[in-house]
Amino acid sequence: MKTDVLIIGGGIVGCAIAERLAREGIAACLVERDVVGGAATAASMGHLVVLDDDPEELSLSAYSCARWNELAASLPAAAEYRRIGTLWIARTEAELAEAERKRERLVAAGIAAERVSAAQLQVLEPALAATLVGGLRVPADAAIYPPVAAMWLAQRAIDAGARLRCGVAVEAIGDREVLLSDRSRIGARHIVVANGCAAPALLRGVPVRRRKGHLLITTRMQPAVHHQLIELGYMQSAHGTNTESVAFNVQPRATGQLLLGSTRQFDDHASEVTPRLLQRLVARATEYLPGLTQMTALRAWAGFRPATPDHRPLIGPWPSCDGVWLACGHEGLGVTTALGTADLLAAQLLGQELPFDAAPYAPARFAASSEHCHVV
């Protein structure tokens, strides 16, 4: 069999790329070893958020959030796209100063953001602890249910002519072809590696590490929350290199349940929940939402974020292998940035005008660590 573009991995990133290429009329084939929208995509919180810590992260996430917003009207109800907005919360005067810097950066990028006083915080979110000093509200941020969004993108790709092979893995990448676990081969002019944390298993030298994260979902009888609530210390937790960190991050689901996050751990590759981390997560959440002491936890799980050394995804050609492209390493923001990734990769692959500068995401920045593909 032959195709123009073969995409490895049916997470939200691979699905978004397949959809985008199929709409361009390209013969695309998506290969997923397990289920579409499983892996990190299913474990995720689905917060569609503009992060401004790094200017590159800001342009990719702002572009992507705008794209999600354009799709909002066509998404199925089960994707639960809701513009709940983000409320960044300050506990100290220093964090409040950070809120102001954040506001300036966002506003400069054309994203509406407004400062919130301690009194306004209590009006917006009465369940928050009264000791909190204020925050920043970003009304355009949204939330989505990632597995359904991924399946919907895959279906749109199929409707536009793409092929989906589920239940079969790519075992090796060769010269303009891949070898599948059923021993068949698919020839492709371009091969897109979008298999998240598993990328290094196919291409040695791809600098992606697993960063474990826990989430917990409550029953419906919880304090009412209206925005996605995140502590301003979050970016320190996300971008720090600590082996272990916990930050307050809570999302109200459409059902009235609360999704509580989040933890970050390197060097723990066990997919089981780590009770000690879950305890820290709940303790942290309770400091901000004291009413949670009465909560019923329905389920808790852990997943793995595909992390790169500089916390930016790898989008573009992999220098040491002709015809091989990377779209992986989205760490804790890949649901948000899947659409921007798809547009950027498709534009590069098709030689179209780029939607934004590709250089910051170019896998070539880690070229020293890359090696030649193993030929099947």
Place this chain on the structure above:
Amino acid sequence: MSSEVRLFIDGAEFRVPAGISVAAALRHAGYEATRRAFDASPRAAFCGMGVCFECRVRIDGSERLGCLERVTDDMDIRCDA
């Protein structure tokens, strides 16, 4: 020792055998559902052993698993969880 206890389900009084679970008491009282899902479809005890969480009810104000709680006299059970 009395072989029955008196309890309240959504405010209505019932007598059920002593020693049974709240989930069993609901069935005994003719309730098919312990709660409603978000789309208002009925949910009822499924695993009977504290795993599926489908038997959630509010007992004396707190959310509990009906399959794991024993009935007691004057218990106030609400099927609004």
